[in-house]
Amino acid sequence: MNWTDTKIFGVKWSRLLLNIQQTLYMVGWALLIGTVIGFLLALALVLTRKGGILRGKAAAAVHTVLNLYVNVVRSVPFVILLVTIMPFTRMLMGTTIGSTAALVPLVLYISPYLARLIENSLLECSPGIIEAAQAMGANVFQVIRYFMIPETLGSMVLALTTGTIGLLGASAMAGYVGGGGVGDLALTYGYEKMNTALMILTVVILIVIVQLIQLLGSFISGRLRAHQS
């Protein structure tokens, strides 16, 4: 008999490891895709805001729409979002069950949140620096590439760290749609079968994961900001 077949607090080790793996899978991919979308959203928000680099009526309209989108999606509780977009999830992934299907609501949920956090980071870049960039003849892309991103990278890493931890919390609820994960374990095996010991174990696992993410995030951000005043 393999050691993974032995049980801990009523579940097999193999089950526990699988669920941890599912959590990391959901958080990892949702973070990656969510960051790309969130970053683009944040950039669009910053560039089109009043006093931003892009001016005019079109920019203002884009800003209003994106701002509304971010606010609306962020207002919906994740569980509700998870259930209501099921048809959309099915259309996209062919199923609503499993870790991969759970990515759709997770990405939809986390990208506006990350957009807000990254927007705040990008706004830390002083208007003076952007003005200097423009005075040098930088185009919009160059302003972003050579000035805004390098100047705010440390702050953005911290923002992503906060977002990742929020994502971890949301992924626990993804168990509801058969997404699995540590949260699912806590709900179905721990809470519903009143296995308190297991519940505590899963919480401890989550605490450890959060600690690791925060440590890593703070470390990277610290390195990036080492010479910033």
Add this chain to the structure above:
Amino acid sequence: MIRLEHVSRTFREKNLEVHALQDVSLQVQEGEIYGIVGFSGAGKSTLIRLVNRLETPDTGTVRVDGEELSGLKGKALSILRRKIGMVFQQFNLLEGKTVYHNIAIPLRMEGRSKAEIERRVSEVLDFVELGEKKNAYVSQLSGGQKQRVGIARALATKPKILLCDEATSALDPQTTESILKLLKRVNQEMGITIMLITHQMQVIQMICDRVAVMENGKIVEEGNVLDVFGQPQAEVTRRFVRTVINDQVPETFYDTIRSENRHYRLEQLKFIGDTVNEPVIASLCRREGLDVNIVGANISPMQGSMMSVFILQLIGDSEQINAAEAYIDKSGAIRKRLIIDWENRTVTETA
């Protein structure tokens, strides 16, 4: 080189209208250092930003090197801006990056090769006398050093024009002086035309060839620095000139002047550069029936030249003093008669 014609710019904030610039015209010649002085809110910042089109005028035209700016977009605008370096009061450097990184950015944006960038950065760093700080982080530098990096960054792409937006206003007097000397070198050794805005008259005095004085969005006075300093016309100009050249009657002398019970007049004399060749004061002292009391004196270096102000108490009868006045006027010195109002302790100037 730079030509502004009837430029106006109004900012609208809700119900408030701010006329930042009202019908401003000016011309900056190639190779000169042109200073614009004014108190904050006078419209200087808007004015200087017209030149690299960080601001656009509501009406009027801006030309740089013969090219009208209003139609420029995209690539053409980038090309124009690369011809014009800009230096800022708050430096606007990436603080967390190295000196090298900061100066390399405009070159990287131009797509230069690594070797080219390396060479050019070293060149400009040596010029601003900061060669050994190449790999230091900007956050570790002093204010003066940061401004040197700012200037080096602006020079990296070999511009024809350098715009300085209050470049020395955040620095202490000693550092200000060293930065001004550097700007003078940029002008003389690289042949770069400099347009600067400042609220420090000392900056104008030290390095500018010509000056425009701004108030409430208008240019109230313009001309050669020596002329404007010597005979300021507008009240605001006089106030500015007084911040660097003391042409006032020292209050501590009031009692001495008043205690003179013979007939006297107070005169203010200005000597600019070498326009006066005679020893005017010495000659006055030798005049029969005239006593001369020096109650104020100030000598300021300016533009490689000199401006001196003397306040004299001429003692004698009216005839003698009239003759002395005529002599002074003929010598080429700029003379003004001063009348002290003893009640309010104020001085008025008359011709």
